[in-house]
Amino acid sequence: MVLTLFYVFAFLILCSALLMVFMKNLLHAAFMLLITLLSLAAVYVLLMADFIAVTQLMVYVGGILVLILFGIMLSNRGDNLFIRSESSNVAAGGLLTFLLLGGLVYIIARVGFTQLPWMKQGETLASTGAKSTLHGIGINLLSNFALPFEVASLVLLVALMGAAFISSQSKLK
Amino acid sequence: MASVPLEHLLLLSAVLFSIGVLAIVIKKHAVAVLMGIELIFNAANLNLIAFSQHDPHLLQGQVFALFVIVIAAAEAAIALAIVIKVYQYFNTVNVNEVDASQG
Numbered sequence: 005m006v007l008t009l010f011y012v013f014a015f016l017i018l019c020s021a022l023l024m025v026f027m028k029n030l031l032h033a034a035f036m037l038l039i040t041l042l043s044l045a046a047v048y049v050l051l052m053a054d055f056i057a058v059t060q061l062m063v064y065v066g067g068i069l070v071l072i073l074f075g076i077m078l079s080n081r082g083d084n085l086f087i088r089s090e091s092s093n094v095a096a097g098g099l100l101t102f103l104l105l106g107g108l109v110y111i112i113a114r115v116g117f118t119q120l121p122w123m124k125q126g127e128t129l130a131s132t133g134a135k136s137t138l139h140g141i142g143i144n145l146l147s148n149f150a151l152p153f154e155v156a157s158l159v160l161l162v163a164l165m166g167a168a169f170i171s172s173q174s175k176l177k
Numbered sequence: 178m179a180s181v182p183l184e185h186l187l188l189l190s191a192v193l194f195s196i197g198v199l200a201i202v203i204k205k206h207a208v209a210v211l212m213g214i215e216l217i218f219n220a221a222n223l224n225l226i227a228f229s230q231h232d233p234h235l236l237q238g239q240v241f242a243l244f245v246i247v248i249a250a251a252e253a254a255i256a257l258a259i260v261i262k263v264y265q266y267f268n269t270v271n272v273n274e275v276d277a278s279q280g
Binding site for chain 1: 180181182183184185186187188189191192193194195196197198199200202203204205206207208209211212213215216219222223226227228229230231232235236237239240242243244246247248249250251252253254255257258259260261262264268269270273
């Protein structure tokens, strides 16, 4: 059941991501990105990462995708009805990407990640029988990862101020 | 309950990463390039969560994935502010046409 659902969502992810690249209309490409992100959230649920899945929905789908739609709307010249997203160097870029993918697949097939010593220690997330990862993540964020947690809040503050400053009316020159 | 094999997750993530790179390399619209970057962030997150599945006591992969999501949000905000500024200045967001020597 889990495996079937995983392959269905993996198919959805790959199809919508490829369509996102090759869509002519940029708004349609953004909606394809929405399908990709939603299917990824479903895969996270299958991987016992419920909190990450909810965060994916809230931050990516609710935040970043809306930002991208704003960006598309605000950078539209207004003379064309459809916001075109044209491609250039498709052959060379496709070849480069294909070589990169081949290298990655070769490495994944060659290394054998499931043979790593810590992977074979037996207990996995599925076998612990925990209902939710929320407790573990909360404990981790405020103990082992307390410093990155605080730095992340600082990064968000700086990004907010920087975005507000850059897009304000100050002259670029 | 059978869990998903790690290799299949890594392959899915590798293909997603490659599609993101393809979008960055071939797209002309700056916002489309940003969407490719989001795909790459998601491929990284998928890898982190796939490995975290086999790391029950610490959940380090999932916590790291949270930080990646935070960085992605900050990056999107900054990058779209820059895109809007570039549009005001050059009157286009086509990355092939944006050239400071013509501005």
